[in-house]
Amino acid sequence: MNYQLGLIGYPLGHSLSPKIHTAALVACGLQGTYSLFPIHPDNKQGLHNLIAQVRAGEIRGLNVTIPHKQNVIEFMDELTPTAQSIGAVNTIYMRADQLIGDNTDAPGFLSDLRRVIGNRESGIGKSAIVLGAGGSARAVVYALVNDDWHATLAARRIEQAQQLATSFTNYQLSITNIDDLQPSTFDLLVNTTPLGMTPNTEASPLPEGTELSKNTFVYDLVYNPRETKLVRDARAQGLNASTGLGMLIEQAALAFEKWTGHNPPREILFEAVRATRPD
Secondary structure (H helix, E strand, C coil): EEEEEEEEECCCCCHHHHHHHHHHHHHHHHHHHHEEEECCCCCHHHHHHHHHHHHHHCCCEEEEEECCCCCHHHHHCCCHHHHHHHHHHHEEEECCEEEEEEHHHHHHHHHHHHHHEEEEEECCCCCEEECCCCCHHHHHHHHCCCCCEEEEEEEHHHHHHHHHHHHHCCCCEEEEEEEHHHHCCCEEEECCCCCCCCCCCCCCCCCCCCCCCCCCEEEEECCCCCHHHHHHHHHHCCEEEEEEEHHHHHHHHHHHHHHHHHCCCCCHHHHHHCCCCCC
16 A cells, blocks of 8 residues: 655645654555645635545545644544544544544643653642643643643633633633743643744743742743753753653654554654754
8 A cells, every 4th residue: 555645734844744754654664655735724625625635545644733723624524532622633534434533632742741751640740831822732731631630721812721721611720821920839831832933942931030840840842943942941940841842753653553553663753853953
């Protein structure tokens, strides 16, 4: 079988996904290609036509990124419980003649979080502050609350945070303004905003001079640059910190397994990315 895979989004010029999935194909001994499909936010017909190729079997599977994670939902026959709860799709595939919209961001984040901090006893040291209230925050909050973390949303647009919280009515979510943040009271701080991403590498989601507790683990979903200002500042305070590269790898590997049935070796995927990113 020749696996035709790809990514929908706009723009896609700096995507690492082709490197990751090409390495996965090679590592698993599979034939195929992974293509980029930049579709403008206003091009609904182009989105429909591309997704129709999955339904027709011409494309085996698609990843979805900004700005289409919500836009593709109307074209799906079914959403997985995870995608339904988060309200966003990042993986598309066919199952039993049904076009499925899935979301591997949440399990990808949780898997990588466990890798970098280790598993913790339920209810002990499991308070988290999530910076931002956009689509990425939804996936992170879903992952955390379903792993028995107590999560607090910190955003500058409180209305957006409140809207997100209403999607998780079965869980107790706290809300605060980022500028009023007291991060010393949390075991985990997760940045889901784009602040600090290349080319704005000197930006940070935290106000200048914010002191973090020595027990706080900092996880920044931004993975370009390799070390964000938030991660740099945390490490300068002697804290453990990680960027979101591991989440990127993990969500990609989980999607790849949905499409092919093969579970790619993570270290080879990391190496493929490292080979393209100078320190």
